[in-house]
Amino acid sequence: MEELRKRVKELLEKGEIDGFLGYRGSFPYLFTDPADLKDLEVPSERYPLPKILISLFRRRPEGRFGVLVRGCEERGIMELVKNAKLERDKVMMIGVACSKEQASSCRCPKPYPDVPVLYGEKVEGVQARDDIERIEAMEEGERLSFWLYEFSKCIKCYGCRNICPQCFCDTCTLEEGDLVKRGVLPPEVPAFHLVRAFHMAGRCIDCGLCEEACPANIPLRTLYRKVREGVEELLGYEPGASWEEKEPLGYLGDGRYEIPERLI
Structure with missing residues (x-):
């Protein structure tokens, strides 16, 4: 978790992003102050962060935001970029891998993103139909x-x-x-x-x-x-x-x- 917080803090302090969309406790939160990153968590709960990004860019079309992504969220952002709902160069994805228990619960075929993973260990996906x-x-x-x-x-x-x-x-x-x-x-x-x-x-x-x-x-x-x-x-x-x-x-x-x- 410290590696994840350190990387986001670096991005905010250097002005490379205007905010980071992650989780504070169990709920989505837009971190803009590096001092608040002590509360950044990766909970088991999930919300549609890619969809929340669309709302953020409607209010701040000139902004650049970081976002916490699991495998499914990276796939979601990929499709939104191709459908012109997000601009790829304005979104910086920070990867996290889901645990074996989470992957099993979600029956996820790919419980990790392709971007570098800064939290969690990659586990095998669940191929079940x-x-x-x-x-x-x-x-x-x-x-x-x-x-x-x-x-x-x-x-x-x-x-x-x-x-x-x-x-x-x-x-x-x-x-x-x-x-x-x-x-x-x-x-x-x-x-x-x-x-x-x-x-x-x-x-x-x-x-x-x-x-x-x-x-x-x-x-x-x-x-x-x-x-x-x-x-x-x-x-x-x-x-x-x-x-x-x-x-x-x-x-x-x-x-x-x-x-x-x-x-x-």
Whole structure:
């Protein structure tokens, strides 16, 4: 931890960054005063730091920020850079590796970033898809009943969208009354969740925050992992694996849209 704090202190004192987004206790915190770095921690709790960075740059577009990154957060920043939501040269990533227990709990395939790791020891990832295989083994009718039941538990709290580091559209289709009826619970099955699954197809970094945030315990990560697998198999694209290769579905648009009046 001391090596991590020392490096961040050096960056702040030299003016190489305007602030460092990490954790104070169990919650995200923007460190701007080197004296506060004694409180910098690497907790087991996770928040969508890449998404918080977007908010920081909206307020300080000229700024340059450091950020604590695990493997999933580095993948998230990579996709946000490729989607023009962050500028790579304005983000300095400081790597931390997750413990074996954390990797197992998150079922993380790569529990460490590619940038130099200043805290923790790299451990082997978890390559498991038993959750997907269990559903794949079902008969079609059983599989449909399974998902209809799971989606019926949704209270449309938008927790999955709000916490997702890859949900960055300027206008969210899930809030358009012409696409998803307002005041209806559960939301129309299966439109609400299939729309979001399609949006995650070439973006999902498999961090699992959506499933952690869901108060109804819907296996959202399983759904998005299956869709993610489809994109990899059909189009040869893996989100968070390359800085250069853009997501194939990203060529369909930039996250901004308007519904033509003739369709309303």
